[in-house]
Amino acid sequence: MRNAPFVPLVRLLLTGTLLVLVFVLPAVAADPVEIDAKRVKAMMDSGEAVVIFPLSTIEFNNLHIEGSINIPIEQLPVGLPDDKMKALVFYCLGRT
Amino acid sequence: MAVKEGYQNAYVFRGGLPEWIMAGYPTVTHETLPKVDIANMTVQELKQKIDAKEDFVLLDVRIPVDAAQYKLEASQLQFIPMNDLPKRYTEIPAGKPLVVIDKIGKRATMASRYLSAKGFDEIYKVGGGMNQWIKSGLPTKISK
Numbered sequence: 001m002r003n004a005p006f007v008p009l010v011r012l013l014l015t016g017t018l019l020v021l022v023f024v025l026p027a028v029a030a031d032p033v034e035i036d037a038k039r040v041k042a043m044m045d046s047g048e049a050v051v052i053f054p055l056s057t058i059e060f061n062n063l064h065i066e067g068s069i070n071i072p073i074e075q076l077p078v079g080l081p082d083d084k085m086k087a088l089v090f091y092c093l094g095r096t
Numbered sequence: 097m098a099v100k101e102g103y104q105n106a107y108v109f110r111g112g113l114p115e116w117i118m119a120g121y122p123t124v125t126h127e128t129l130p131k132v133d134i135a136n137m138t139v140q141e142l143k144q145k146i147d148a149k150e151d152f153v154l155l156d157v158r159i160p161v162d163a164a165q166y167k168l169e170a171s172q173l174q175f176i177p178m179n180d181l182p183k184r185y186t187e188i189p190a191g192k193p194l195v196v197i198d199k200i201g202k203r204a205t206m207a208s209r210y211l212s213a214k215g216f217d218e219i220y221k222v223g224g225g226m227n228q229w230i231k232s233g234l235p236t237k238i239s240k
Contacts, residue, residue, distance in 0.1 A: 037118075077098070095111065
């Protein structure tokens, strides 16, 4: 059979592709996406996102984005919406 | 963490409050802390004070996850996460100089202003926080 040597190679390629689809892509796709102020504003205005300040209540009370909520990081995930498809935007005090 | 909990649409707004303010978007203040100038202390100065066994309180206000991973060793060290300060600031001994350290030097000012409003009058903040301590090659205890 002329194609016999290629069958194991094809099987290997298919298995590898399957492994990537099942394990690697979901992990990569799940990394939070970085967005800018304009996008945050748009998402807030449309109601599609919950904007969350995860630092202390002291800092939140001092100054925060209008419409955002405070869930101190120690308390997460308590306070997050039940709908796991809801967009969540996290912000803090700026770039380190 | 949100991703681990199964939230499919998590975003990070890294520019944070500064970028939001620059864009001219609205912010809210519930409680303004008194604008007090907090004196800066370098990590080298802190190291000298620790080594000299001076009598002061070194307050680490980092979040528990960070504090559990790495910390500096000092007999003067007291750990109260910033979010716990309102209910635990009374644990800080009064009458001693207070040196506040955070992760990168951004939050210590706010913690210091809060403590100043609570009556602590000799307060310093560590410039650059624990990150600067580590960058300066100073001894750090790292948890495994």
